[in-house]
Amino acid sequence: MSEENQQKTLSAIINPVGTMQVLSNREVQKLQDTSQKGLHRLFRQCCLAVLNGEHESDCAEEMMGMYQDFDIRIIQEQRGLKLELINAPAEAFVAGKLVRGVRENLFSVLRDILYVSSHISDDPRFDGDNGTDITHMVFEILRNAGAFITKQVPDTVVCWGGHSIGREEYEYAKKVGYHLGLRYLNICTGCGPGAMKGPMKGAYIAHAKQRVKRGRFIGLTEPGIIAAESPNPIVNELIILPDIEKRLEAFVRFGHGVVVFPGGPGTCEEILYLLGILLNPANKNMPFPLVFTGPASAKSYFEDIDAFIGKTLGAEAQQRYQIIVDDPLEVARTMRDGLEAVTRYRRQHGDAYYFNWLLTIDEHFQKPFDPTHDNMAALELKLSLPPHELAANLRRAMSGIVAGNIKEEGVIAIRENGPFQLSGDPELMQEIDALLQSFVDNYRMKLPGSHYEPCYQIAQ
Numbered sequence: 001m002s003e004e005n006q007q008k009t010l011s012a013i014i015n016p017v018g019t020m021q022v023l024s025n026r027e028v029q030k031l032q033d034t035s036q037k038g039l040h041r042l043f044r045q046c047c048l049a050v051l052n053g054e055h056e057s058d059c060a061e062e063m064m065g066m067y068q069d070f071d072i073r074i075i076q077e078q079r080g081l082k083l084e085l086i087n088a089p090a091e092a093f094v095a096g097k098l099v100r101g102v103r104e105n106l107f108s109v110l111r112d113i114l115y116v117s118s119h120i121s122d123d124p125r126f127d128g129d130n131g132t133d134i135t136h137m138v139f140e141i142l143r144n145a146g147a148f149i150t151k152q153v154p155d156t157v158v159c160w161g162g163h164s165i166g167r168e169e170y171e172y173a174k175k176v177g178y179h180l181g182l183r184y185l186n187i188c189t190g191c192g193p194g195a196m197k198g199p200m201k202g203a204y205i206a207h208a209k210q211r212v213k214r215g216r217f218i219g220l221t222e223p224g225i226i227a228a229e230s231p232n233p234i235v236n237e238l239i240i241l242p243d244i245e246k247r248l249e250a251f252v253r254f255g256h257g258v259v260v261f262p263g264g265p266g267t268c269e270e271i272l273y274l275l276g277i278l279l280n281p282a283n284k285n286m287p288f289p290l291v292f293t294g295p296a297s298a299k300s301y302f303e304d305i306d307a308f309i310g311k312t313l314g315a316e317a318q319q320r321y322q323i324i325v326d327d328p329l330e331v332a333r334t335m336r337d338g339l340e341a342v343t344r345y346r347r348q349h350g351d352a353y354y355f356n357w358l359l360t361i362d363e364h365f366q367k368p369f370d371p372t373h374d375n376m377a378a379l380e381l382k383l384s385l386p387p388h389e390l391a392a393n394l395r396r397a398m399s400g401i402v403a404g405n406i407k408e409e410g411v412i413a414i415r416e417n418g419p420f421q422l423s424g425d426p427e428l429m430q431e432i433d434a435l436l437q438s439f440v441d442n443y444r445m446k447l448p449g450s451h452y453e454p455c456y457q458i459a460q
Contacts, residue, residue, distance in 0.1 A: 009067070009087040010096070016081060017104050023081050027114055028074045039117055042223055046109045046240060047072050049230040050102060051085070051092040083110075105231055105238040108145070112240040115144050120242065131363040138241070138249045139355060145239045147218065147254060148354040154342045156216070157335055158188045158255035160270045161195020162263025162444055163229050172295040172328065173198030173261050179332035180259075181206025181215070185339070188255050190247075191219020191238060192229025195261035200234040220254075222247045228406035243368045244399055248273050253356045257289035257338050259331060260321075262298045264444035265405070265436065269398035271305070273365060275313060276391030278320045282360035287345050289338025290321040293331045301442070308435050312394065312428065313387045364392035371400030371410060373417050376456075381424025381432070397422055397432070404455025405445055414455045423459035433458040 023031075034040045048070050067089060075082040083106065085098075092102045120126060120137050127133045142148065157180055161173060177187060177199030187203045189196035200217045207215035219235035222244055231238050241247040251258075252274060260271060278288060292302050302323050309317050324331050343353070351358045369375065379393050400420055403410030414420070423429065436456070439445050446452045 008090050010090045010093050011086050012098060013082050013084050014098055014103055016107050028076050030117060031074055039113060043113055044072055046223060046226050047106055049226045050105045050109060051089045053230045053233055101233060108238040109240060116242050131366050134366045138246050138253060141241060142250060142254055147239060150354055152353060154256035154339045154353055156186045156188050156255050158251050158258045159199040160258060160267055161261025162267050163192045163194040164264060164444055164446055165194045165262060168295050168297055169262055170194060170198045174202035175328040176259060176293060176331050177202030178206045179328050180335060182210060183332055183336050184210060184212060186216035188218040190229060191221050191231045191235045193232055195263060197232040204234055220247050220250050224407045245366055245368050249361060249366060253359060256342050257335050259335060260292045262294045262301045264439045265398045265401040269395050269402060272391045272395040272398065275317045275320060276365060276388045276395060277361055279317055279388045280360050280362060287341040289335055291331055291334055292321055292323045294325060296326040299325050304435060304438055308431055311431055313391055317387060362388060364389060369396045369399055371403040373420060376400045376420040376422060381428055383425050383428050401456050419454060420456045422456055429458050
């Protein structure tokens with residue numbers, strides 16, 4: 001390691017915070033197993049992402065390369081467990097001590113990775129191909145993380161948006177978060193930078209004004225994306241789901257309404273996921289407040305998104321959301337009213353406030369999609385498909401582009417095999433190409449200043 005990098009790292013032994021105080025010998029062995037099937041590489045990568053939260057990057061491979069000598073080990077003692085950090089990013093420390101929030105999130109990583117490995121993946125009661133079982137997996141992971149407050153009325157707003165946004169859009173996201181926070185609402189995001197950090201920062205200030213003692217800033221992530229979108233410092237409840245599909249289901253079952261800020265293919269994936277679910281006839285009468293918003297400069301962005309949805313999924317899909325431009329106060333009012341409707345609906349139908357059991361999610365949206373070159377090329381992209389099926393396949397296409405842009409395995413696959421190939425109805429492919437090109441032109445694929453080489457090719 002160079003002298004420069006040595007100056008940026010520290011080593012330390014830290015005590016646990018939270019409920020996980022001891023581990024069994026088997027659990028320790030799992031976390032320290034460096035074989036291909038072991039958990040150590042996953043544990044190390046997620047912990048490094050948490051420690052590296054002050055550094056805004058969108059390349060997992062780059063982050064892992066910056067700290068090749070980082071390692072984390074379990075120290076098992078009679079009095080309990082400790083974590084030994086070796087060559088960890090120095091920015092995570094103050095006066096030689098690990099920042100409290102970073103320490104809490106490290107043990108959240110430990111909790112979730114072990115729980116999924118020991119109680120979900122290896123449990124024969126859960127069938128990964130069964131939609132009901134997948135929903136129960138999501139429920140069990142959230143419950144184990146202590147995410148549920150049983151008697152609290154709906155108050156959690158999910159905020160989606162790009163990690164790669166300009167300063168104006170970031171400041172606008174903060175203002176929206178501020179007005180949501182003044183109404184005692186909590187914020188749940190993908191936990192990264194940009195439009196995921198802005199609403200949390202704004203709501204944090206509003207909570208301070210309202211003397212909210214325990215504001216909730218929930219970050220939902222998954223192993224493939226956490227290194228590219230490290231948890232921002234405001235996250236005080238970090239939860240790691242096993243894959244992108246379970247992460248998305250956690251958003252819509254745990255959250256009570258969604259605000260969407262400008263973003264790139266990842267945000268488009270989230271929009272398509274939710275609209276595909278809401279288009280299911282079983283969910284027709286279920287209130288689910290959904291607002292698209294941004295500053296005045298983002299008006300054309302939402303016009304493009306709205307036009308794309310209209311041409312692909314139809315007018316019914318367009319009726320499931322509102323577009324509010326340059327009016328943070330109206331966004332907060334609309335969301336507050338929407339959550340009151342959600343509360344009435346849950347009460348009338350006997351559904352839990354803390355987990356949306358009544359929401360019907362088709363298995364097309366639940367089963368993990370592996371974005372290999374073959375799977376991307378095989379996607380059926382045809383306007384003749386039922387809208388919810390087309391939404392599912394468009395969501396998968398966007399998920400693959402996210403993987404090719406920022407996820408370590410996806411970046412490596414693109415480097416070795418070239419861009420993903422997408423094909424389908426000519427009219428639909430033109431719409432997809434135009435939308436993706438608008439993301440490229442407006443620097444929504446990568447962080448500003450980063451050179452972008454497309455990880456996809458559209459067949460015309």
